[in-house]
Amino acid sequence: MTRISLSETAHSLVRQYLPAGANAIDATLGNGHDTLFLARCVGESGHVHGFDVQLQALRATEQRLRQHDVISRATLIHASHAFMLEHIPQALHGRIRAIMFNLGYLPGADKGVITRTDSTLIAIDAACRLLSVAGILTILAYPGHAGGDEETLRLGEWCQRLDGRRFKTEIVLSRHDKPEAPRLFLIRKTD
Numbered sequence: 001m002t003r004i005s006l007s008e009t010a011h012s013l014v015r016q017y018l019p020a021g022a023n024a025i026d027a028t029l030g031n032g033h034d035t036l037f038l039a040r041c042v043g044e045s046g047h048v049h050g051f052d053v054q055l056q057a058l059r060a061t062e063q064r065l066r067q068h069d070v071i072s073r074a075t076l077i078h079a080s081h082a083f084m085l086e087h088i089p090q091a092l093h094g095r096i097r098a099i100m101f102n103l104g105y106l107p108g109a110d111k112g113v114i115t116r117t118d119s120t121l122i123a124i125d126a127a128c129r130l131l132s133v134a135g136i137l138t139i140l141a142y143p144g145h146a147g148g149d150e151e152t153l154r155l156g157e158w159c160q161r162l163d164g165r166r167f168k169t170e171i172v173l174s175r176h177d178k179p180e181a182p183r184l185f186l187i188r189k190t191d
């Protein structure tokens with residue numbers, strides 16, 4: 001329940017940042033729900049680049065996009081999001097309107113394959129560079145599992161180090177009374 005509502009919160013915000021024709025990135029394809037959402041927002045003339053380290057996630061996402069007839073709006077890349085700067089065409093650097101991360105493990109797959117703090121932090125640094133002014137970065141984090149605690153803690157510290165003149169940060173908690181509850185980091189690039 002809580003996961004769905006934070007994911008819906010992210011969607012309702014991101015939608016406002018994505019006019020038709022925009023470019024977006026899904027940094028963690030998973031089962032492709034966010035990719036489909038982004039592909040619908042950007043329309044025929046926009047484009048979504050998506051990353052995942054598991055082939056299973058690429059296949060699931062490709063299938064979902066085909067089912068909804070939006071596969072031509074996406075490029076799915078089998079690589080760590082830590083390398084997104086290298087994979088995204090130079091012409092799009094500084095022009096991406098929305099970048100979404102959904103951390104943790106792929107539901108229904110190997111729980112040993114999870115996002116890792118070090119590569120997550122490299123990836124969100126890269127995401128900040130790829131983002132356009134007036135763009136948004138959303139990161140859904142799950143402190144309640146092994147590795148997720150540290151990752152969420154370090155994300156919070158990373159947010160505090162961001163240049164407040166260029167980025168505005170907000171954290172939405174799914175539940176205020178539980179430290180292990182999922183949380184949504186929202187980073188808007190203002191300058």
Ligand code: SAH
Binds near residue numbers: 029031079080102115
């Ligand atoms: N926790 C969410 C789903 C997260 S899916 C939920 O419960 O709904 C996270 C995805 O990130 C997985 O498909 C996993 O393979 C992917 N992933 C892990 N490390 C990655 C990396 N370094 N780069 C890109 N994707 C990664």
